Amino acid sequence: xxxxxxxxxxxxxxGLCVNACPKxxxxxxxxxxxxxxxxxxxxxxxAACIGCxxxxxxxxxxxxxxxx
Amino acid sequence: xxxxxxPKALTDAPFHYCPGCTHGIIHRLVAEAIDELGIEGKTIGVxxxxxxxxxxxxxxxxxxxxxxxxxxxxxxxxxRSCPDNIVFTYQGDGDLASIGMAETxxxxxxxxxxxxxxxxxxxxxxxxxxxxxxxxxGQVTQxxxxxxxxxxxxxxxxVCEMLAQLEGPEYLERVAVNNxxxxxxxxxxxxxxxxxxxxxxxxxxxxxxxxxxxxWGMKPTDALKWLDENMLPYYPLxxxxxxxKEEK
Ligand SMILES: Cc1ncc(C[n+]2csc(CCOP(=O)(O)OP(=O)(O)O)c2C)c(N)n1
Ligand code: SF4
Ligand code: SF4
Ligand code: SF4
Numbered sequence: 059x060x061x062x063x064x065x066x067x068x069x070x071x072x073g074l075c076v077n078a079c080p081k082x083x084x085x086x087x088x089x090x091x092x093x094x095x096x097x098x099x100x101x102x103x104x105a106a107c108i109g110c111x112x113x114x115x116x117x118x119x120x121x122x123x124x125x126x
Numbered sequence: 127x128x129x130x131x132x133p134k135a136l137t138d139a140p141f142h143y144c145p146g147c148t149h150g151i152i153h154r155l156v157a158e159a160i161d162e163l164g165i166e167g168k169t170i171g172v173x174x175x176x177x178x179x180x181x182x183x184x185x186x187x188x189x190x191x192x193x194x195x196x197x198x199x200x201x202x203x204x205x206r207s208c209p210d211n212i213v214f215t216y217q218g219d220g221d222l223a224s225i226g227m228a229e230t231x232x233x234x235x236x237x238x239x240x241x242x243x244x245x246x247x248x249x250x251x252x253x254x255x256x257x258x259x260x261x262x263x264g265q266v267t268q269x270x271x272x273x274x275x276x277x278x279x280x281x282x283x284x285v286c287e288m289l290a291q292l293e294g295p296e297y298l299e300r301v302a303v304n305n306x307x308x309x310x311x312x313x314x315x316x317x318x319x320x321x322x323x324x325x326x327x328x329x330x331x332x333x334x335x336x337x338x339x340x341x342w343g344m345k346p347t348d349a350l351k352w353l354d355e356n357m358l359p360y361y362p363l364x365x366x367x368x369x370x371k372e373e374k
Contacts, residue, residue, distance in 0.1 A: 060129075072146030072339075072346040078306055096145065111130040112306045118150030119141055124130040 060109025062101055065121040071096035075113035075122065081106055084113060133157035135166045139183045146346020148336045149177060151303045152245055152312075153184055156216065159317040160187065163324065169212045170204055172197040176218035177251040177338075195226020198233035201240045212323055214241040219260040220250040223283050227259075230285070230331075237294040237328035241319045244285060244331055247338040248357060255341030259283045262360055267341070286333050286366040297322050297330035298366040302358060304335070304350045311363075327370070335361050 069092055076084045076099065083101050092098045101107065114122035135157035143149045160166050169187040173179060175194035182189035192200040197215035205213040222230050222244050233240065249267055250256040257267040257274060260282050264273040274282075286298045297319060301312035312334055319330035335357050337349040344352060 068140050070145035074146055074346055074350070077347050077350075109129060114130040115306050115309050116151070118143065118147055120132045120136065120150065120154050122130070123128060123132070126127055126129050 059105065060107045061125040062104065062107060062113075063123040063125075064099060064101075066098045067093040068119055068121045069096055069098035070094065070119055071098060072118065074116045074118065075099055078112045078116035080110060080112060081108060083107055133161045135160035135169075135186050136184055137186050141184060142180060143177065144338075144340045146337070146339050146349065147177070147251075148247075148303045148334075149245060151309060152216075152243065152334050152336065153178075153181065155303075155309070155313045155316050156214070156243055157185065158313055159320050160185075162317060163320055165212050165320070165324070168210065169214065170208070172201045172204070172213070172215040174215070174217040174221040175252070176221045178216055178218060178245065179252065181216050195221050195224070196229055197221065197226065198229040198238070198240065198242060201242075202233055202236075202238050205238065205240050209239075212241070212320060214243060214320070214323075216243045217245065218251065219244070219246045219248065219258045219285075220253075220256075223259045223285055227283075231289070231292075234289045234329050234331065235292050235294040237296060239323055239326060239328050240330075241323050242329070242331040243316065243319075244333045245336045246285070246333050246357075246361065247336040248282075249338050249341050251338045251341055255338070260285075262356060265356075282360065284361065286331070289331065290366040294329060295331065295367055296328035296369045298333075298368075299331075300333040300335065300361060300363050300366065302335040302353065302363055304337075304353045304358075308363070333361075335363070 109126040111124040173181040339349040
């Protein structure tokens with residue numbers, strides 16, 4: 059199973075990772091605001107993640123770490 | 127096992143770039159190439175004037191700041207005095223193709239043994255979205271509010287095509303960072319541009335077609351789509367010059 063770690067406080071809520079996920083597992087938070095004032099990304103179903111790292115490759119701020 | 131993490135050649139400083147700005151992706155690709163080639167200890171980067179002006183805060187190698195457009199001239203001096211170091215410039219299209227055009231053309235013509243990372247986002251980002259030499263015909267910017275009129279402002283400069291006419295340069299490739307597949311290809315091209323320098327081949331320039339969501343006035347996801355639909359037809363991706371292939 060893949061494990062994702064987000065440096066949530068550095069997320070800028072740009073949504074590029076959300077569009078890149080082939081499994082549609084990522085969303086921008088509806089109820090959280092991070093230190094920078096953005097709605098950070100969240101994973102909806104970690105068990106469904108295939109660890110392809112598409113989200114991390116797309117992230118301009120390099121805040122996602124992917125382990126498999 | 128980690129399959130993706132931030133490269134070591136980037137510092138811990140958070141990028142100041144706007145949300146979704148692809149400068150961050152391109153920084154990471156450069157840092158990954160430095161990591162993979164194990165050259166961080168001997169690499170010297172030259173930062174531009176433009177949004178990437180503070181690139182010296184983000185790369186863990188030694189960095190120098192050049193005056194607007196002069197990065198290839200500074201890199202030439204560094205490389206000639208420290209030929210065992212690896213020297214790269216990181217420049218926007220305003221920096222490289224407008225005020226710095228002379229330095230670009232002549233460093234390429236001299237086949238100076240440096241690596242140039244050219245970020246083409248078709249606009250002046252830092253100063254608030256003025257028309258760049260690379261802005262597309264019809265593109266609306268702060269200084270072309272009715273769209274770039276080619277009768278008045280002329281046509282955009284295609285840097286790779288233009289430099290490919292010179293005998294000098296070793297390697298010229300245009301890549302994009304609008305999706306995962308293109309980002310992987312861009313990473314390979316950037317690594318090759320550094321390898322060429324290590325192998326003393328000479329001038330390598332990688333043009334990275336990029337976005338400026340803020341000054342294009344779009345959501346970051348829409349900016350990637352705009353890049354795909356508008357920039358790539360005008361700026362086709364591919365290798366424009368590879369002397370190692372010509373010699374065979
Ligand atoms: C000698 C000089 N002239 C003009 C400027 C103003 N200036 C700062 S950045 C810039 C253009 C930046 O555009 P680009 O190189 O495309 O980089 P981007 O910000 O889009 O990444 C200009 C004209 C300056 N700083 N110095
Ligand atoms: S690793 Fe792949 S499947 Fe998992 S969240 Fe990222 S893009 Fe989606
Ligand atoms: S791409 Fe990065 S910065 Fe943008 S929303 Fe996703 S995790 Fe956040
Ligand atoms: S102004 Fe444009 S190029 Fe500059 S950081 Fe913002 S989005 Fe990126």
